[in-house]
Amino acid sequence: MMESQAKRLALEQLYKDNFKPEVYLSTYYRTLDVEVEFFLGNLHHFFFVSNGGQHGEGDGTCRTRQVEPEVNDADDGGEKAVHNNETKKKEGRRVLEIGSGPVPISMISASRWSEWIVCSDFLEQNRQNIKQWLTMTAITSTAPGRHDETWLPFFRYVTELERAESETLLLDRVRLSVRAVVPCNVLLTDPLMNDKDAAQNADGCSSLYDVIITTLCLEFATLSVDEYSSAVGNVTSLLRPEGFLVIQGALGNSHYWHNNHQFPSVTLSRAVVESAIKNAGCLVVDWRELARCCSPQDKPADHSAVFYCLARKNPIQTTTTTTK
Numbered sequence: 076m077m078e079s080q081a082k083r084l085a086l087e088q089l090y091k092d093n094f095k096p097e098v099y100l101s102t103y104y105r106t107l108d109v110e111v112e113f114f115l116g117n118l119h120h121f122f123f124v125s126n127g128g129q130h131g132e133g134d135g136t137c138r139t140r141q142v143e144p145e146v147n148d149a150d151d152g153g154e155k156a157v158h159n160n161e162t163k164k165k166e167g168r169r170v171l172e173i174g175s176g177p178v179p180i181s182m183i184s185a186s187r188w189s190e191w192i193v194c195s196d197f198l199e200q201n202r203q204n205i206k207q208w209l210t211m212t213a214i215t216s217t218a219p220g221r222h223d224e225t226w227l228p229f230f231r232y233v234t235e236l237e238r239a240e241s242e243t244l245l246l247d248r249v250r251l252s253v254r255a256v257v258p259c260n261v262l263l264t265d266p267l268m269n270d271k272d273a274a275q276n277a278d279g280c281s282s283l284y285d286v287i288i289t290t291l292c293l294e295f296a297t298l299s300v301d302e303y304s305s306a307v308g309n310v311t312s313l314l315r316p317e318g319f320l321v322i323q324g325a326l327g328n329s330h331y332w333h334n335n336h337q338f339p340s341v342t343l344s345r346a347v348v349e350s351a352i353k354n355a356g357c358l359v360v361d362w363r364e365l366a367r368c369c370s371p372q373d374k375p376a377d378h379s380a381v382f383y384c385l386a387r388k389n390p391i392q393t394t395t396t397t398t399k
C-alpha cells in the first residue's frame with residue numbers, strides 16, 4: 076500500500092475511533108467565544124444582510140443573482156405579494172453544509188434564507204448527534220449538544236443580529252429547514268456518494284446547490300495542500316454555476332487536541348485557500364480574518380487566526396464555434 080494511502084486510512088480511523096461528539100462540544104463549544112461569534116457574524120452577513128449574495132458582496136465583482144419577477148396585484152400596498160415572493164424564493168433555494176460535525180449553528184442564518192438545508196458529515200456519530208438534536212429524541216439527556224441549553228447562547232447571538240423576536244423562533248426555523256443529514260467524504264469526487272436524500276430538492280428532482288457552507292472541516296479532513304485543493308474541487312462540483320461557496324476555517328494550524336488525541340491539520344494561509352478556490356473554478360469575492368483571541372487552554376489548537384472566504388462559481392463557459 077502506498078504511504079499516502081496508509082496515512083489517509085489512518086486519519087479516517089482516528090476520526091472513526093476517537094472523535095466523540097459530546098467531548099468535542101464540551102471542549103470547543105462550552106461557551107460562545109469571539110471566534111465563533113466571527114463565524115456566526117459572517118454567515119449572518121452573507122445570508123441576511125447580503126441576502127445570499129443577491130445584494131452584492133465584497134469587491135463588487137459578484138453579479139446579482141437572477142430573481143423571479145415580482146407579482147403585485149394585491150390592494151395591500153404589495154406587502155402580501157412581497158411576502159409571497161420571498162417565501163417562494165426561500166422554498167426554491169438549496170443549501171448544503173459539508174462537515175457539520177455535531178454542530179447545528181451554521182444553519183441558523185442559512186435557515187433565514189433557505190427552507191431546504193442538507194447537513195453532512197463523515198462520521199455516523201456526528202450525524203446521529205445532529206439528528207437527535209433536530210428531533211430532540213434525547214431531550215432528557217444532559218450530554219452536550221443533546222438539548223437546547225447547549226446552543227441557546229449561540230441562537231441568542233444570531234437572534235440579536237437579526238433583531239428577531241426570540242431564539243425559540245430560530246430554533247424552530249432550523250428544525251423545519253434541515254431536510255436531511257447525510258454521509259459525506261470530501262476526498263471523493265462525488266462527496267455525497269449520490270445519496271438520494273441529499274440529491275433531492277423540494278420537487279423530488281435532483282439538482283445542484285445554490286450555496287455550500289463548510290466550517291473547520293476541509294483542513295482537518297486532508298493531509299496536504301494538494302489534497303486540500305482536491306477537496307475544495309470535489310465540494311465545488313456540487314455547486315451550481317454562479318452559486319456561492321462559503322469556506323470558514325483556521326489559518327496557520329497544524330493540529331488540534333480532542334479526546335486525548337492529536338488530530339492533524341493542513342496548515343492554511345490565505346494564498347493556499349485562494350489558490351484552491353481558483354483551481355476549483357471559483358472567484359473569490361470576499362475575505363475576512365480574525366487574529367486568534369483564545370488561549371491554548373480554552374482551545375487546544377495552534378491556529379494563528381480564523382478566516383471567512385466567500386467565492387462564486389464561474390458561470391458555464393459557452394464556446395462559440397465559427398463556421399467557414
Ligand SMILES: C[S@@+](CC[C@H](N)C(=O)[O-])C[C@H]1O[C@@H](n2cnc3c(N)ncnc32)[C@H](O)[C@@H]1O
Nearest residue numbers: 174175176178197198259260261290291292296
Ligand atoms: C474540527 S471538526 C469541525 C466540525 C464543525 N464543522 C465545527 O465547526 O465545529 C472536523 C469535521 O470534519 C469531519 N471530517 C473528517 N474527515 C472528513 C472527510 N473525509 N469528509 C468530510 N468530513 C470529514 C469530521 O467528522 C468533523 O465533523
